[in-house]
Amino acid sequence: MQFLSDNAASVHPRVWDAMRAADAPDSPYDGDALSISLDEKMSSLFGRESKVLWVATGTAANCLALAAMVQPHGGVVCHEEAHIEMDECGAPGFYLHGAKLLLAAGEGAKLTPDAICAVIDPIRDDVHQVQPDAISITQASEYGRTYRPEEIAAIRALADERGLSLHMDGARFGNAAAFLDLPAGEVAGAVDALSFGFVKNGGMSAEAIVFFDTALADVAHYRRKRAGHLQSKGRYLAAQVHAMLDGDLWLENARSANAAAAEIGGACADRLMHPVEANELFVRCTPEEREALRQQGFGFYDWGDDAARFVTSWNTREEDARALAKAIAGL
Template sequence: MFFGSDNTGPAHPQIMQALAEANTGYATPYGADPLMEEVRTRLREIFEAPEAAVYLVATGTAANCLGLATLCPPTHTVFCSPNAHIHVDECNAPEFYTGGAKLTLVGQEDKITPEALHDAIEGEEVRGVHGPQRGPVSLTQATEFGQTYSVAEVAALCSVARDYGLPVQMDGARFANALVTANCTPAEMTWRAGVDVLSFGGTKNGCMGVEAVVLFDPAKAWEFELRRKRGAQLFSKHRYLSAQMAAYLRDDLWLSNARSANANMARLAEGLRQVPGARFAYEPAVNIAFVTLPRAVLQRLKAEGAVFNVWTGNLDKGDPEEPLLTRFVTDWSLPEAEIDRFLSLLTT
C-alpha cells in the first residue's frame, strides 16, 4: 500500500524493454544517437512545434534549473509559488545553476494568481542597481498540492509576464497528469498560452530516470546546450536516456500511465470521502491528495504497512484524535486491490 510518492514505483515494462534493446551494439554518444532523433521528432509532433529544441537530462531538478538558467541572468530573480519545487525541494539548485539569481515568492498558495504575480513583479526593480532585476516566471503544472492550472489560467499568467517582457518556464514533472485532467492539447497548455520553456516529466510517470526540456524558442538552444554541458547533464551514453523517452512517447504511453495514476487517485479519493473525519485540503485534480485524518487512524494504517507522508504534525506523539494533514500519491502501477485493501482498513 504505497502512497508515498509516484517516484517510488517501478519503471514501466515497456521502458525496461526499450533499455534492454538499446543495450546492444554501438551508438553515437552525447545525444547524437538515432533514438534521440525519434524523441525530438515525436515531441515536436506532440506539441505542434516543429522548430522546438528538445533535450534530455536525468532529473527534474536539472530540467528545471537548466531551463531557468537559460532564461535568467545571475542579476535577476525568478518569480514562483512559495510551494514550488524549485523553492522547497531543490536545495538552492536554481540559484546555483543560474549563477546566483534569487527567487521571488508570489502569493501564499501553490497556485499563482495574475493579481499576485502583478504585485510581485511590481515589487522588484525598485532599487535600481542595488536590487534584483525582473526575470522569468515559473509555473508548476500540476502543482505540488495536486491542483492544476486551466489553459485560461496559464494564458492569463503568461499575459502578465508578457506585459513586463518576461519569459515563462513550466515545471511539468506531472505535466501528463495535468494534461489528461485538462482535456486539452499539449500545445494549448504550453506555447500557445505563452510558455517559453517546459520541463516535461518522465520519471514520476513510469520512466527509470529521464526528463525532457522543450524550448519553444530555438534561439535559446545553444545557450541551453552550453549550460547542460557545464552542469554535468550531457550524458556520454545518451542512448539510455533516449531509449526511455522514446518508449515513453510511443503509442502515447505517457498519457496512458497518467490516466492510470489519476484513476487510481479517483478511486482512493472516493473511498476516503466515506471516512468520518476525513477532510480534503483541495479537491484532487491529478494523482495527489492532501487529506486530514485523525492521528490514531494514521497510526493504525502505518502499522498495517501503508506508506504515506504526514505533512503537518507528529504522527507518533499527541492527541489520538488530532487531525493531521497527510499527502497520498498514486502512480500508474498501483493495483486496485491495494487501494481497496487500504480503504478497508479505514472502515474496520
C-alpha cells in the same frame, strides 16, 4: 501498500525494452539517432516547433531551463511552495549563479497574475534591486492542482507585458493532461520551456527539457555540459523518452495513476484539503489515525501535524486503492 511517492514506483516494462533495443553502437552524447529525433517527436506532440534536451533528473531539467532564461543578477517568480523553492536544496541558485527566487502566494500552490504582480510591482527599476527575468509555474502544482488553459494564457499575457520568460515545471505534466483531457499543447500553453517529467510516470532516469523558444536550447546545450549532465551514452535516456511517447504511454500511465487517486479521493469526503486533480491526495487525519493506517500496511508521508499525503502511481493496484479508500472511510 505503497503510497509514499510516484518516485517509488517501478519502471514500466516498455521503458526497459526500449533501453535494451538501444544497446547497440551509435554516436556518443546526443548525436545518436534517438536523441536527434526527439525534436521532431515533441514538435508533433505539442503542435509547435521545439528543441529537446534530455537530462537525468527533474532538478536539472528545471534549473537548466531557467538558467537559459535568467541572468545571475535576475530573479524567477514562483509559488512559495514550488518544488524549486522547497525541494531542490538551493539548486536554482547554484545553476543560475546566484539568481533569486521571488516567492508569491496562491491557493493550491498555483500562481495568478495578481499574485505575480504583488511580488514584482514593488521592485524598483534600478541597479540596487533584483529584477525579475522569468516566471515558473508547476503543472500539476505541488498540491496536485491543475492550471486551465485560460489561467496559463493570463500569466503568458502578463509575462509578455513585463518582458518575462515563462517556464513550466511538468514533473507531473502527464497527470495534469490526463485530468484535463486536453491535447498536450493546450495543457502546456504558450510557455517558453517545459520540464517534461517521465521518471514519476514510469520512466527510469530520463526527463526532457522541451524548449519552445528554440533559441534558449542553444544556450542550454552548453549549460548542460558544464553542469555535468551531458551523458556520454545519451541514447539510453533518449530511448526512455521515446518509449514513454510511443503510443502515448505517458498519458496511459498518468490516467491509471489518476484513476487510483480518484478512487481514494471519493472516500475522503471533507477530509480532503484540495480537490483531486492529479495523483496526489492531501488528507486531514490525526497522528492516531495515521498510525492506524500504517498498522494496516499503508505507506505514506505525514503532511504537517494534522494531515497525510498519499501519491498513486502508474502501477498502483486497484485492490490497494480500494483498500486505502475503505480504511480512510472507516477512520
